Amino acid sequence: MATFVKTPSGTWKALIRKTGWPSQAKTFRTKRDAEDWARRIEDEMVRGVFIERSTSERLIFSNALDRYLAEVTPSKKPSTQRAERFRAAPLREFFGAYAMAAISVDLVARYRDQRLTTQSPRNGVTGTLSPTTVRLELALLGHVFTMAIKEWRIGIVQNPVQSIRKPSPGEGRDRRLSADEEKRILAAVDGYSNPMLGLIVRIALETGMRSSEITALRLPQVDLARRIVRLAYTKNDSARTVPMTRKAQSALAAALANPLRPEGCDLVFFGEPGRDGRRRPYNFNKAWNMLKKQVGLADLRFHDLRHEAVSRLVEAGLGDQEVAAISGHKSMQMLKRYTHLRAEDLVGRLDAIGSKQGR
The missing domain is CATH 1.10.443.10 (Intergrase catalytic core)
Known part of the structure; x- marks a missing residue:
């Protein structure tokens, strides 16, 4: 059973102790919010699907990206390492301040749409980013989440990149030399x-x-x-x-x-x-x-x-x-x-x- 304690500052702290599960505690603005949260967590424990979320709520994306670049990227080819560091820059700019748990499917979709309309100079000509460029950036973002879920075990429920529509890669270049x-x-x-x-x-x-x-x-x-x-x-x-x-x-x-x-x-x-x-x-x-x-x-x-x-x-x-x-x-x-x-x-x-x- 959950217990609820009103703090001196006027907020409500919910505490859950259940045999076989780690204790869970979280503070809310109202008692009703605390009760709703406790009810959901206890239900997940009963069904055996509870995931510890506190780590993902504390881990900032920029820190997760730094860990990925330090631990995962060096195992790849030098050319891939350079490319991933380059692709990491716009991801850090957009998602950097978010907690990993706060990066939703909607947020990733917004990033995709924004990048597809971004103007960028290439070969002396300014135009929008290619769909392939955006696909590769999303692939890097998705792999950061995959590592966080499967190896770092930080308690993320789902990989938000898997649920969005990826830009079409197009037909490729057909540039020939005269x-x-x-x-x-x-x-x-x-x-x-x-x-x-x-x-x-x-x-x-x-x-x-x-x-x-x-x-x-x-x-x-x-x-x-x-x-x-x-x-x-x-x-x-x-x-x-x-x-x-x-x-x-x-x-x-x-x-x-x-x-x-x-x-x-x-x-x-x-x-x-x-x-x-x-x-x-x-x-x-x-x-x-x-x-x-x-x-x-x-x-x-x-x-x-x-x-x-x-x-x-x-x-x-x-x-x-x-x-x-x-x-x-x-x-x-x-x-x-x-x-x-x-x-x-x-x-x-x-x-x-x-x-x-x-x-």
Whole structure:
């Protein structure tokens, strides 16, 4: 049975003691509120579904997010760690002062709607955030709650992110390079002061490798004689071997022969030493963004080069399985998003088929 005590300040304190359950106490403005709370808690104990909520009522979201970033994020890939710290900023700004127990489905839905209308500059153009960006932020928020419920055991009844409608991911980009655009961007990167940038862009266009895969390359991974690159660590955790075209072989040969390579550095594309004296992969993002704007291609993303390379493999006649082996796509559905064939190329191939059939 619950007992109720009026405090000197005029509030009412409810105290519940039940065999087999931890004692529960909470203070309310009125006795009726105290009785309603006690009745609900005792009913949950009888039904065996009671959850200790006091921890979640005291834990502030910003503290929970800090714990997640300190304990969970470091176990992920470096690129994922950087992305999660970036996505954590808007979550902290919106939810930071709320107790975990106070973050409801309605509140999460309000965050989703607000973010979908947020203006953000990208590639020199200001527009609303993409649905994919908002989906990834919600995924991080949802995993913070999952960890709080399953591992930290802080007494949250439900994960509010699971009950809201997620933004549609859309159809994906279909940005292709025209011959003139390719000529302009290659001229720009070739004229840059650091020759590594031009080599990286050419390798991306010839192999379809991701920027992180290219910049993380080390000397033992490159076999110029056999014209292959061995990738042990990739975005989807599947090792693969990438064949080189003649142009890719030439670009990698030039990179390996770089006369400025420091002694003992096995990175193919190396940056300046950090404060700790270690050399890390060459970070070309600032130079890339500057040069593409200078040649009027502000909307071009580096990942579009991978898209272009994979599409060209398909246009060259390689089968889906062959292209997937090179690009590393695990599913044909994901591969399809990158293989937008030019309609004019398909017309030529249809004509060739028709001539063979005597049409």
